[in-house]
Amino acid sequence: MxxxxxxxxxxxxxxxxxxxxxxxxxxxxxxxxxxxxxxxxxxxxxxxxxxxxxxxxxxxxxxxxxxxxDQSVGERTSAAPTIVEVDLGNRSYPIYIGSGLLDQHQLLQKHVHGKKVIVVTNTTIAPLYLDKVVDALTRGNPNVSVENVILPDGEKYKNMETLMKVFDKAIESRLDRRCTFVALGGGVIGDMCGFAAAAFLRGVNFIQIPTTVMAQVDSSVGGKTGINHPLGKNLIGAFYQPQCVLVDTNTLDTLPDRELASGLAEVIKYGLIRDAKFFEWQEKNIEKLMARDPDALAYAIKRSCENKAEVVSLDxxxxxxxxxxxxxxxxxxxxxxxxxxxxxxxxxxxxxxxxxxxxxxxxxxxxxxxxxxxxxxxxxxxxxxxxxxxxxxxxxxxxxxxxxxxxxxxxxxxxxxxxxxxxxxxxxxxxxxxxxxxxxxxxxx
Amino acid sequence: MxxxxxxxxxxxxxxxxxxxxxxxxxxxxxxxxxxxxxxxxxxxxxxxxxxxxxxxxxxxxxxxxxxxxDQSVGERTSAAPTIVEVDLGNRSYPIYIGSGLLDQHQLLQKHVHGKKVIVVTNTTIAPLYLDKVVDALTRGNPNVSVENVILPDGEKYKNMETLMKVFDKAIESRLDRRCTFVALGGGVIGDMCGFAAAAFLRGVNFIQIPTTVMAQVDSSVGGKTGINHPLGKNLIGAFYQPQCVLVDTNTLDTLPDRELASGLAEVIKYGLIRDAKFFEWQEKNIEKLMARDPDALAYAIKRSCENKAEVVSLDxxxxxxxxxxxxxxxxxxxxxxxxxxxxxxxxxxxxxxxxxxxxxxxxxxxxxxxxxxxxxxxxxxxxxxxxxxxxxxxxxxxxxxxxxxxxxxxxxxxxxxxxxxxxxxxxxxxxxxxxxxxxxxxxxx
Structure with missing residues (x-):
């Protein structure tokens, strides 16, 4: 060499x-x-x-x-979501990407199983998007009841103690096997809610609504769920696939700059390990991404999800x-x-x-x-x-x-x-x- | 009617x-x-x-x-195990039933993956069988190291707090994805060890060595694992199949009468729900079972496992x-x-x-x-x-x-x-x- x-x-x-x-x-x-x-x-x-x-x-x-x-940026509209399919046989599921998707309530509702839903979110996201998600779940759908559990925000709470709060709430709310868990938040919420869904009654339905770039380009896709142990990250968990991932890029409007940049680390990763063309696109567009250009972000999310979906489908x-x-x-x-x-x-x-x-x-x-x-x-x-x-x-x-x-x-x-x-x-x-x-x-x- | x-x-x-x-x-x-x-x-x-x-x-x-x-009782020898297969495609596994199987160390060893094993057992079973199991795992197999974690005995300890002790020990022992968890005990140990194996590093290999009738005829077979919540039994867990189930009927020698009878409740269940002929056999042999007649017990275990394996394979x-x-x-x-x-x-x-x-x-x-x-x-x-x-x-x-x-x-x-x-x-x-x-x-x- x-x-x-x-x-x-x-x-x-x-x-x-x-x-x-x-x-x-x-x-x-x-x-x-x-x-x-x-x-x-x-x-x-x-x-x-x-x-x-x-x-x-x-x-x-x-x-x-x-x-x-890149000419491929700008091709999306806010009306119709871009769909990236994660191909896993009878556990395949779509990733919907677009702006304003939480206003398209049928998109979410068609993936809800049963009459009871629990939204797992955190103290930062709940005031911003919980009402919107509850509305998306229930509008024109009065038979569904929605519970929620609001966890403290941050990786340091991604532990068994916090996870138990989800189980407590689910059991107190008498959720049964036909319920649906909805993760509304970043990677920590997605990982914890996913593991809770995997373990509650030995597995119930689960939907990801990621609200950070990190979660939208990486952690919400592919079914890795879990919590940390004091001695190591993600040491306790499950492979558990969601029914769908719904990426409403509008939720990034409220994302702090530092969180935005954090998510881009994973975008850059895809380029380095398997997609040189995407990396080259990033080199040309990184400041657009940092400036939250909607089309650039949507393209980066889509291309990241395509890379992740392909890898997950294969292994x-x-x-x-x-x-x-x-x-x-x-x-x-x-x-x-x-x-x-x-x-x-x-x-x-x-x-x-x-x-x-x-x-x-x-x-x-x-x-x-x-x-x-x-x-x-x-x-x-x-x-x-x-x-x-x-x-x-x-x-x-x-x-x-x-x-x-x-x-x-x-x-x-x-x-x-x-x-x-x-x-x-x-x-x-x-x-x-x-x-x-x-x-x-x-x-x- | x-x-x-x-x-x-x-x-x-x-x-x-x-x-x-x-x-x-x-x-x-x-x-x-x-x-x-x-x-x-x-x-x-x-x-x-x-x-x-x-x-x-x-x-x-x-x-x-x-x-x-029943003429079918008495057909087994202590040398060759009876094998009941649980048919689950690429996750199929054998249930070995027989007396003295823990002395046939190759039977256990061929299902061990990796170089590290952790035996999960309790304070009652450890003094009786832990050494024997460690010997069965390591005899002629010096590359394998065996850790153990000894939990308090009883259903009331089948909770998250006790489960965390298993994770603590596994992580402290630096077990990796190629390790094997071995459940040595009754249903509580099997359920907890199985769930720990399902969740540790998102899933590692797992072997069941049930030591009670309850576990041998029911809980060790079929992959239901989990723990209790203060509000309900087995509300947190996973479907997670073992590599094999090894039933050494000699371990029943030390089982208290009350535990023996408890296990028979599940044997009787199989007859009632799907096997009238087996129920009729039980009606004729229940006192033999209570008196620990080895052939009667072996037959009851085998027929129970056959029933369970058939149901689990179908659903x-x-x-x-x-x-x-x-x-x-x-x-x-x-x-x-x-x-x-x-x-x-x-x-x-x-x-x-x-x-x-x-x-x-x-x-x-x-x-x-x-x-x-x-x-x-x-x-x-x-x-x-x-x-x-x-x-x-x-x-x-x-x-x-x-x-x-x-x-x-x-x-x-x-x-x-x-x-x-x-x-x-x-x-x-x-x-x-x-x-x-x-x-x-x-x-x-």
């Missing part, structure tokens, strides 16, 4: 505060140390890579993006291929668990984790330096962190990664990029030194 | 203490009131039905049983047929929940519940009085209760039955006998008065 003889490690050095959303806690982020380890005569010595300030970057890229705007239970969707997640989960659930948003941790996975892929000589740079660039433009919090130690990473779900017979399998842009591998066959080097490069101790 | 014109209700009156195992708490049982409600000129007026004391009964029936011993997720396995369970669950988990054994509650279901079937005019008598007779001979605890009220039954898993769109579906012996229905179409009458007949208030 061409880049093997030029193997070196590159970590970008910059003031991290300029790369983060305004509500980002600067003390949590770690300045990126310049770290160069040459291993051959052909080392590229980039030294300290000077980065433009994001504001300058934004202007420049926005102009480019306008010029090369529902994650025996191999599906694991590639976890690029950056093993490092990212370690950050979320080690640093405390909810301190960083999931996508923020995934972004830093992606940089680490890319760094390691590069250490291994599996990718070209241009990919390293492009990944860093797009994440910075999305105002996402590109390094773990500085309090993270090598030991913290290792202890959490040891209980990662991708460990098999004691060997940690990782998703690493390999080859041209858009290609990755899921493997335990890598030089342990590369992992150690990456951890050392990104941790002070 | 012939018996419609002779509709009456019969409750046997006897000193309940004579019908119960020695460790049975007499204050928990309710003397059966004579309750006669004629509805036609042809009423059979049995008045107070005089019952022989169980000891007399036992002697008489034992003699009969010897004379008519794994309980869309209809499988519900019939719950004869007596709706009333029984109400007793277990209303009276306090663990006060009565599951089979004791099911026995009383079966009498209530049979009584109601008779009220409805769906069965002949001879079936009512035969059910009462065989349960009394098995030293099982034939009425709920006297502290149970109509209101307690109704409030628990309202959250039963078989409620659909607000209507409680019940399993009731209908027609000749060995036939039943699962229906919400019954006269509510019959349910009220049965509850009134068995409750003081």
């Amino acid at each position: 061409a880049c093997t003889t030029n193997a070196f490690s590159l970590s970008l050095s910059s003031n991290p505060n300029t790369n983060l959303p305004s509500n980002f806690n600067p003390k949590l982020n770690k300045p990126l140390n310049v770290s160069l380890r040459g291993s051959g005569t052909g080392d590229l010595n980039l030294g300290r890579l000077a980065l433009s300030r994001p504001s300058q970057l934004s202007r420049r890229i926005c102009a480019n993006a306008t010029q090369v705007m 529902e239970k994650e025996s191999g291929l599906r694991a590639t969707l976890n690029l950056g997640h093993t490092f990212g989960h370690a950050i979320e668990t080690g640093f405390g659930y909810g301190e960083w948003l999931h996508g923020e941790a995934v972004a830093a984790g992606t940089v680490m996975a890319v760094d390691m892929s590069y250490h291994l000589g599996w990718i070209d330096s241009s990919i390293v740079k492009r990944v860093n660039d797009i994440l910075l433009r999305a105002k996402l962190p590109t390094a773990p919090p500085e309090t993270m130690t090598v030991e913290m990473f290792k202890s959490v990664m040891a209980v990662d779900k991708k460990v098999a017979d004691g060997l940690l399998r990782l998703i690493l990029l390999k080859g041209p842009l858009g290609n990755c591998v899921f493997t335990s066959e890598y030089d342990r030194k590369a992992l150690d080097d990456t951890l050392a490069a990104f941790c002070k101790s | 012939a018996c419609t014109t002779n509709a009456f209700s019969l409750s046997l009156s006897s000193n309940p203490n004579t019908n119960l195992p020695s460790n049975f708490n007499p204050k928990l049982n309710k003397p059966l009131n004579v309750s006669l409600r004629g509805s036609g000129t042809g009423d059979l007026n049995l008045g107070r039905l005089a019952l022989s004391r169980p000891s007399q009964l036992s002697r008489r029936i034992c003699a009969n049983a010897t004379q008519v011993m 794994e997720k309980e869309s209809g047929l499988r519900a019939t396995l719950n004869l007596g369970h709706t009333f029984g669950h109400a007793i277990e929940t209303g009276f306090g988990y663990g006060e009565w054994l599951h089979g004791e509650a099911v026995a009383a519940g079966t009498v209530m279901a049979v009584d109601m079937s008779y009220h409805l005019g769906w069965i002949d009085s001879s079936i009512v008598k035969r059910v009462n007779d065989i349960l009394l001979r098995a030293k099982l209760p034939t009425a709920p605890p006297e502290t149970m009220t109509v209101e307690m039954f109704k409030s628990v039955m309202a959250v039963d898993k078989k409620v659909a769109d607000g209507l409680l579906r019940l399993i009731l006998l209908k027609g000749p012996l060995g036939n039943c229905v699962f229906t919400s179409e019954y006269d509510r008065k019959a349910l009220d009458d049965t509850l009134a007949a068995f409750c003081k208030s």
Whole structure:
């Protein structure tokens, strides 16, 4: 491989505060140390890579993006939803994507089973959309009664204690096997509501109404549900598919900037692991996405869902291929668990984790330096962190990664990029030194 | 129907203490009131039905049983296990039945996946069989490491708090997706370990080693797993099939009499709902079973597993047929929940519940009085209760039955006998008065 003889490690050095959303806690982020380890005569010595300030970057890229705007953007109307089908035999289901879909009540109602519905949501989303969803469920449909349970908001509440509140409410409301659980919220709500639906009376119907980019492009699709354990993320759960996923892009109007950016980390992931053309589109449109351009967002959501649906259809239970969707997640989960659930948003941790996975892929000589740079660039433009919090130690990473779900017979399998842009591998066959080097490069101790 | 014109209700009156195992708490049982409600000129007026004391009964029936011993009993040897296959496509699995199977270590080992095993058991079973099982897992197989978690014993611990101990241990032991969970114990252990295996890392391999009659003939087969909620039994769980079920009948040597009898309630159930010939065999052999005749027990276990496997193969997720396995369970669950988990054994509650279901079937005019008598007779001979605890009220039954898993769109579906012996229905179409009458007949208030 061409880049093997030029193997070196590159970590970008910059003031991290300029790369983060305004509500980002600067003390949590770690300045990126310049770290160069040459291993051959052909080392590229980039030294300290000077980065433009994001504001300058934004202007420049926005102009480019306008010029090369993908023609497929803008083809959607708010009236008819785009439909992406998740093909899983008799458990297949549609993902509806569009603006104002919650006003099309028949769309939701045709997937409701039974006469009783429970909407699981949180304290942030309930005041914004609960009434709208109840209306969508009941308008012209008086036989349906709707209960709700409003959980505290945040990853740190994605635990058994909170889950029990859903069961308590469902049982007190005398929901039976013909009821429907509706998840209204982001990934945490979707994961918890889905697991509750999987386990309540050994399984009842379930609908996802994701209200964050993160949930709309990733977590609401594919049936992974679950809760965290104090020792690791998503260690308790089920594969449980919904009846449908309803993505009303209007719900993004109320999404904080930081949450928006967090979701883009997963959008970027799809490009890196399997869809170079989509990544190139993102490079041209990232500022449009950040500015909430409706057509750009709708396209990014649709293309992400298409990628996810294809992967899930091929490997529902994650025996191999599906694991590639976890690029950056093993490092990212370690950050979320080690640093405390909810301190960083999931996508923020995934972004830093992606940089680490890319760094390691590069250490291994599996990718070209241009990919390293492009990944860093797009994440910075999305105002996402590109390094773990500085309090993270090598030991913290290792202890959490040891209980990662991708460990098999004691060997940690990782998703690493390999080859041209858009290609990755899921493997335990890598030089342990590369992992150690990456951890050392990104941790002070 | 012939018996419609002779509709009456019969409750046997006897000193309940004579019908119960020695460790049975007499204050928990309710003397059966004579309750006669004629509805036609042809009423059979049995008045107070005089019952022989169980000891007399036992002697008489034992003699009969010897004379008519089923020829199929005695055909098994301790060397080769009887195998009953549960046919579920690519999730099919064998039930091995035989004495000394835990000494045939290859039988267990061929179903272990991965290098790490966790045995979930309880404080009663661990001192008796944990070493034996660890030996069976590891003999000649040094690459496998075995962890264990020992839970408190009893239905009242079948809850989320106890379940979390299994997850804690599994995660602390760094078990990965290729591990195997082994349930060693009765129904409570099997249900909890199975649900833990279903939810740990979204599903890992699982083996059942049931050590009670209840678990060997019923709960270990078919993949129903779960835990109780304070408001109802088994309300949280999963359908999750094991890799195999290994029934070593030698483990029954240490089973208390009361537990043995409890398991027979489920054996009797199979006869009533679908296997009249098996019921007739039981009528001839019940004292042999109570006396732990190895061949009689092995036959009863095998025939029960065959019945269960057939039903589960036809209707794994309980869309209809499988519900019939719950004869007596709706009333029984109400007793277990209303009276306090663990006060009565599951089979004791099911026995009383079966009498209530049979009584109601008779009220409805769906069965002949001879079936009512035969059910009462065989349960009394098995030293099982034939009425709920006297502290149970109509209101307690109704409030628990309202959250039963078989409620659909607000209507409680019940399993009731209908027609000749060995036939039943699962229906919400019954006269509510019959349910009220049965509850009134068995409750003081």
